[in-house]
Amino acid sequence: MSATSRLRLSAERFALIFTQPFKTVQRRINRWIATRTPRIAGPWVVNRRRVYILPTRYGYGYALLLLVMLLGAMNYSNSMAFALTFLLAGLGLIGMHHTHGNLVNVEVRQTRVAPVFAGEAACFIVELANPSLAPRYALCAAWQEDEPSAQTIAPASIDLGARHHATLTLTQPAMQRGWLPAPRFAVSTEFPLGLFYAWTWVELDMRCLVYPRAAARGTRAPDSAGGQGSRNGLRSGQEDFAGLRNYQRGDAPRSIHWKSFPKQRIPMVKQFSETLEDELWLDWAELPAPWDVERRLSQLTRWVLDADANGRAFGLRMPTAIYPPATGAAHRHECLQALALFEAR
Amino acid sequence: MSRAAALQDTLPRAALLRLLAVLTIVLLPHVMHLPLWATLLVAAVLLWRGLAALRGWRAIPRAVRVLLALAAFAGVYASFGRVSGQTAGVALLVVMAGLKLTELNARRDLMIIVLLMYFLLITHFLFSQELWTAAYLIVCTLLVTAVLIDANHPGGALPFGSTLRLSGRLVLMALPLMLIIFVLFPRIPGPLWGLPSDAGAARSGLSDSMSPGEISSLVESDAVAFRVRFEGAPPPNRERYWRGPVFGHFDGRRWDGVLRPNAAAPPQAQLEGGAYRYEVTLEPQRSHWLFALELPAPTSLPSDASLDADFELLATREVRERRLYRIESFTQYRLQGEFSDAQRSFYTHLPARSNPRTQALGQQWRAQGLDDAAIVDAALTMFRREQFFYTLHPPVLGRDSADEFLFDTRRGFCEHYAGSFTVLMRAAGVPARVVTGYQGGEKNPIGDYYVVRQSDAHAWSEVWLGGRGWVRVDPTAAVAPQRIERGISAAFEDSGELPAFLDPRRPGYNLRYAIEARWDWINAQWNHWVLGYGPDLQQDFLRRFGLIDWSDMIVALTAAVMLVLAGLGWVLLRQFAAPLTSDAALQQWQRVQRRLARSGLPQRPDEGPLDFARRVALARPELAAPLAKIASLYLQLRYLQTADAAGERRLAQAVAEFRT
Secondary structure, eight states: OHHHHHHHHHHHHHHHHHHSHHHHHHHHHHHHHHHHSOOBSSOEEOOGGGOEEEEOHHHHHHHHHHHHHHHHHHHHTOHHHHHHHHHHHHHHHHHHHHHHHHHTTOEEEEOOOOOEETTSEEEEEEEEEOOSSSOEEEEEEEEOTTSSSOEEESOSEEEEOTTOEEEEEEEEEOOSSEEEEOOOEEEEEOTTTSSEEEEEEEOBOOEEEEEOOOOOTTSSOHHHHHHSSOOOSSOOOTTOEEEEEEOOTTOOGGGBOGGGTTTSSSOEEEEEHHHHHHOEEEEGGGSOTTOOHHHHHHHHHHHHHHHHHHTOOEEEEOSSOEEEEEOSHHHHHHHHHHHHHTTOO | OOHHHHHHHHSOHHHHHHHHHHHHHHHGGGGGGSOHHHHHHHHHHHHHHHHHHHHTOOOOOHHHHHHHHHHHHHHHHHHHSSSOSHHHHHHHHHHHHHHHTTOOOSHHHHHHHHHHHHHHHHHHTTTOOOTHHHHHHHHHHHHHHHHHHHHTOOSSOOOHHHHHHHHHHHHHHHHHHHHHHHHHSOOOOSOSSOOOTTOSSOOOSSOSEEOTTHHHHHTTOOOEEEEEEEESSOOOGGGOEEEEEEEOEEOSSOEEOSSOOSOSSOOOEEEEEEEEEEEEEEOOOSSSBOOEESSBOGGGOOTTEEEOTTOOEEESSOOOSOEEEEEEEEEEEEEOOOOOHHHHHHHTOOOTTSOHHHHHHHHHHHHTTOOHHHHHHHHHHHHHHSOOEEOSSOOOOOSSHHHIIIIIIOEEOHHHHHHHHHHHHHHTTOOEEEEEEEEOOEEETTTTEEEEEGGGEEEEEEEEETTTEEEEEOHHHHHOHHHHHHOHHHHTTTTSOSOGGGOTTSTTHHHHHHHHHHHHHHHHHIIIIIITOSHHHHHHHHHTTTOOSHHHHHHHHHHHHHHHHHHHHHHHHHHTSOOOOOOHHHHHHHHHHHHHHHTTOOOOTTOOHHHHHHHHHHHOGGGHHHHHHHHHHHHIIIIISSOOHHHHHHHHHHHHHOOO
8 A cells, every 4th residue: 555655746746847847846855955055054165066067058159159169160260260169169168167166165154134124125244254265256146046036236246356345235025024035146257258148046044133013103102102101109299319220322411410420330210200291102012912923023013113213212021021211222122023923033 | 307317226337337338348359350330339438338428318219229229230231231241240240239328228138138148259250260369259258247247136236356367257257167068068060151252361372364474463462472391301392382273375465264165074183292281271262272382183183173184273262261182292293195276276376466466476486396395495584684673673564564574674673584485485485374372481490380471472384295284384493493482582592572571681581580580480380280270170180089979079078078067166166055064163063053944943143052051951851961061072072271182172072962
């Protein structure tokens, strides 16, 4: 029984080759590539055995030209025509080696990836370095072809002098919040003759943090969200001293507690309950009950952005974590990251 | 946005100007085969393109471009009556390459124009394959390749120096491959299909007819007709008669070979004495005649050549390319012992009313009862005794040329003597015909071969004598024996009639002679080994290395190309490898770096050895101690002290013991 079912299985696979020949082959190739390019942190040194090379359409044109020239030389029994044809044939072959060499031993490194909002393009900046003394020219990078619409942006190609390095930017549309891993990409070159296309697959362990897409402006004022109930237990009052806390960027100089400054290395800031009253709490639970997760995240993102833009201290209360009120880029990032990764896969 | 602006995005201005310069160089040798309008058109387009790039002019609209292309097509057709064939085809290619400059919008256009330039290079060799074209080939390939490199470098233009250097390196590396493929690629006898009727060299040398003044005009030419290398001793100058076109039909003034006696097979020839074996390298003359010493052995002919009824050696195809053949000749022979009445009447025929005085003289000799041999002697005696002059500039003759020459002017070149002698013989009833060809040849002292030039062209007669067959009679020998003994320049030594290149009294003749002999030798080697490298020579040459047939050649070709390519590839890979450091301490540290990188802890570019060691210690506490030791040893060796053998040993040992 198992023999017949195995037979049927292989027959189905066999049939697939005929029904979808291109896809089958492509799948097999992709599987093979995947086994050969592990996802690593980098730097990835392009190994001689991992450089693939094929003629470009100009390469095929060149071959056709050589064939015509060879036939002409034979027809006219013209020795110099033979010599030129063979010189060009040699040139093509040497050019192939040169194109291959142009890529071998290049080091591919990842750099820090800046977070983006969903709907924007994630920019993965890769750094290529040339460890050798021979300069390299016209190196490009592009995602593996079957990835969704993505492109490289300027510069499309870079030159690397002896022991130099430069960066190339690959962009990828970020559609969903959360971590966007960089897909596999090709580092390629056609230099010097453009007759051959040499490339290598690289899969660097890069990922881009994608914040949720911010909801449209003015859906609901953040003020009301803060003012409605998420108030601290402290009483209001301009002069009510509530304590000291660590200085954070953005605090007004007049609120710094100068008396404690000589004793403590870090400046302290006086806190008054009035200031606290002004603090904004962005609360997951405050949002209307029928809203689904994404809508809530989207709205909270909008408020975070607005509050940050206004320079107001704000806190974020999520079902899983609470981020006490603060200001500054780090806090903003912390909050947005929490939103981005909330229940993320 | 104009198209011209779009173009400059494709190719930077500097690279575009380079492209224009290279295209000009590639097109330049074609100017002499082009109609004037084509040259002007291409020059105008080149100029416009250059100025448009410099001044940012607008592009030519598409409709105008199409019109220009159609007009150029029509122009070529109007100039040549067709658009195919050698000259017309090349003219069309040149014009189209020029017009292609009006659209250089994308990389595709650039690639097309580069491929076109490579193809234009090959067309040049249809017109000339002399030695200097080899240098032209390499220089032009280098330049066009530089343009190709420019076309494949997006962004700004590379400095011209580095483009040229790279291109030069590529061409230099391709040269050994070219050599291997040239020698080993199996050659087949061409052509594969018909050649265009205007292919190959222009018609030159002896023609298919002879009238007074024709051969003396050839003497002005120092062009080489063929070169001969003898195996063994060469025959003396007076026996070096190179048989060419034979003329048995006379119209009163002109000899030609239009009519021939009816004979299917070549006549019998009895060859006597020792054979001369030799190799002829014949320059293309666009005719069927192959030249051989009188008389070629029918058993030694090249496979595609045959002898006809007049014992002319004819190739099946016109000689359009320089060709090499080996042949055997016997200078002692008896040609065609038997003669039919029809043949006798053919070879004694004269137009009824032509040359009456000559005819009368011949008939008078016959009436005196002289036999054939005596009549020949009588004629030669007449040339020798009476006031006949051998001159390069004879007076012009009218309709009855033999009469005028024999009785009035008496000044003539070989064709006058041979022509009138043959008329005289026929008048006396002795079968006779005119043979043209070359006589003599000059020895090249460097290369031990003979050069036969167009200036050695000669004409003589053959008479048929009972019991002896066709006998060569050279009336010129009777008038100017030194012409036959020592060659054409000896014959005119003192007359001042010689063309400059033949005159030994001109200043600098000896030096020039020596230089020319060497130059001719070099050219002969070039012709023989490079241009003459066809199926025959290849087989002969490769047999010495044990490569007998095609399959051997292909195996050898594949192996050699693979071997050389692998070697060159290795050289290139070395070039693109990180240079090995000579610093022993650094080498050891790099080994540690590689090991740690393999286990997932690469050193970051911004990290020094100590920072790196600290970070590793955090991630892998068990490595902390050995790595700290290695790092401190390394830093000591590399930055704190000069080379220290003991320290290096300690570091090497620590690295060897380091396990990740």
